[in-house]
Structure formats: structure tokens, C-alpha cells
Amino acid sequence: MTKAVPDGKPLKIDWYSGVLASMNGKNPGDSYSIEFLYSFEEYSMFEVDKGRLTAVKHFDNKGFLDFRKEQFEKYKSTEEYRERINEMTANGKRSKETAADSIRIWFPFSMKKFL
DSSP: OOOSSTTOOOOOOTTOOEEEEEEESOOOSOTTSGGGGGOOSEEEEEEEETTEEEEEEEEEHHHHHHHHHHHHHHHTTSHHHHHHHHHHHTTSSSOHHHHHHHHHHHGGGTOSSOO
16 A cells, blocks of 8 residues: 555645535435435534645534535625636526536535635
8 A cells, every 4th residue: 555645744735725524424315316415424624724724613414504505605695606607607508597506516515715
């Protein structure tokens, strides 16, 4: 097995900024369904800014679903959201509703920071 850090020294990933998600516990959902992402017992979200851990949030399933909804509602009022909708609908192959649904589904796993 190859080690990611052969010399054993701490690895600083100062080029990364964003939110990392960790899912834990039982998941009764269908692993071939998108709902599987939202069916774990527990979630931890880690906000990282240039490799530095800036915030951590832990949730049970209901807490995560509430957090996801709250964060998405805040995100919808940002310029970034409007730009993503425009990019996704620019070629005319997607409606704004379809684009919004796609963003909503993947949003917790593509967040750049907590809102």
C-alpha cells in the first residue's frame, strides 16, 4: 500500500477552500438513488479556508436536512446563485426550475462556506 504522506509529516492543504461533508451511521436508503445522500444517521460539515479549518457542524439526519434547507434558502439570494442559474439555462436545454432543482440537490456538497 502506498502512503499519501510517506514521510509521516502533517500534510497542509493550503490550496483548498470549501465545505467538506462526512456521512456516518446507518442508511436505509436505496444506494442507487439520489436520496441516499440524505438518508444517513449523522453528518459532519467542515468549513475550510485555504487549508485552515474554520468551522465544524455536526447533525443528526433531521438537523442536516434542516441545515441544508436553510443554507439553500440563503444561497438563493446570492449573486453566485443567479449566475449559476443563468449558466445552466443559457443554451435553452434546461428550464430555470430544472436548474434550481439540480443546484438544490447537490448544494450541500458543493458549498464554499457556511452562509
